Amino acid sequence: MVDDEVRLNKLAQLVAAISLALALAITYRFGANYLRFLHWTSDTHADLVYAVACDTQDGGELSLTVELSAPAIGFRAAIESMEFSLNSSEGHYGYYRIVMPDAVPLSTMEDSEPLRLSFSRHIPPQHWPSLRDSQGPRLEGRLIVRLYLPGREVPTRIPLSGPVLLRGDPL
Amino acid sequence: MTKSVKIAFYLVLTYGLIGAITDGVACAAISLKSFLSIPIWIPFLPAALAWIAAGMRGIKPEGLIWVGAISLIGGPIIAAKAVAMPMSSAESMAANFSTIRQALAISLVVMLPLCFMCILVGGMLRGAVINRALRLPRSRRL
Incomplete structure (x- = not known):
């Protein structure tokens, strides 16, 4: 029982870390496009x-x-x-x-x-x-x-x- | 504050902040959907995973409500700041306002039900494992 709880807590930490990493990867995908667009509109x-x-x-x-x-x-x-x-x-x-x-x-x-x-x-x-x-x-x-x-x-x-x-x- | 209350407070704060960041990314992605080269539902995945993790962590129900509240209030603020930050000060006010309005609408219509559902799914998974209805694979990593 205690063993299961410890493993569940570790699993929760892992899922939270994966969600943060995924969020960063998604931000990188659209953020780079957005920054390039802003740079283009200001410099054109x-x-x-x-x-x-x-x-x-x-x-x-x-x-x-x-x-x-x-x-x-x-x-x-x-x-x-x-x-x-x-x-x-x-x-x-x-x-x-x-x-x-x-x-x-x-x-x-x-x-x-x-x-x-x-x-x-x-x-x-x-x-x-x-x-x-x-x-x-x-x-x-x-x-x-x-x-x-x-x-x-x-x-x-x-x-x-x-x-x-x-x-x-x-x- | 006793040690267990302190631990519970930091747990709620940590999972709330993770939820707020992932919710903010989803709201910003919807605001900037013209720049999105992936399907529109993918930015919602990190927020869903963060809330499932909070449900699985064994936080008390009142703590989970705080996790949801921190996520759903912090998300639109983070999204608005992220969208307006690279703009000039003249444009950032308008971008801030328009993003926060859109993000609040997304938070109410999509994120609030998603948050409740995912926290419940996380709680159900935890309950199923503790009641032996579901077994976690034996692995040294977990």
Whole structure:
């Protein structure tokens, strides 16, 4: 009887130790993924290299070049779209969304050189003359990168802003 | 405090803390399920094992209630701290709040019944061994 109790107590200690070890192993599994994701979101940044707006026959055209620097994360990732609005102190010149026809995959297994992306977007006639005549217009937007995490796909938004040069401005 | 009361107190505290850590891991895993590459029920196993161990240890019923209470109160707090800790101070408050809310819901809906059930299973196993309905294998390790 006493022998059984001693063995039961030892078994209980063993089960408790196994439960702690299992908890640590599980924490390691998802904790490492979580820390990599936090590191990626804090260190990823997008810079607007240049944004130039010029005249076309039916409104305007905005050409953009964006540079994306992202550390390695280990999950699959792809640039999906870009959303932005054009503003100046005089007003608002529309909200725009550029969807990539094919998502641009990011190199996520090892740190690599910043990725340069070029976009262009038509500016409708209701915004173009006022944008062309505005003083110091700015682009405020975000680049949407889809991360394929183990559990689900998460869209992450990387902020982006910069001045928009108008045709005739010095580059 | 007599020696036996002290021993009982430390036993309750130890098994309660083990239960709280394993419960915290399960709650954090549910909060961060996007990062989980294993089936969702696996993070519940350590907590279940910890409570079975507490039931098997021969702690008195009132002590077992304390084990459950420490586990179920400590678990969500540990989960919230673990999820918010690596974040910046601006984001950690929001993450803390959202995790503790989710963890409390999981504790009430899943962990509380699981805790009672596992402690009872542990107690039943102990009773079965002591009443010779179940025999532990003769091993030098145990």
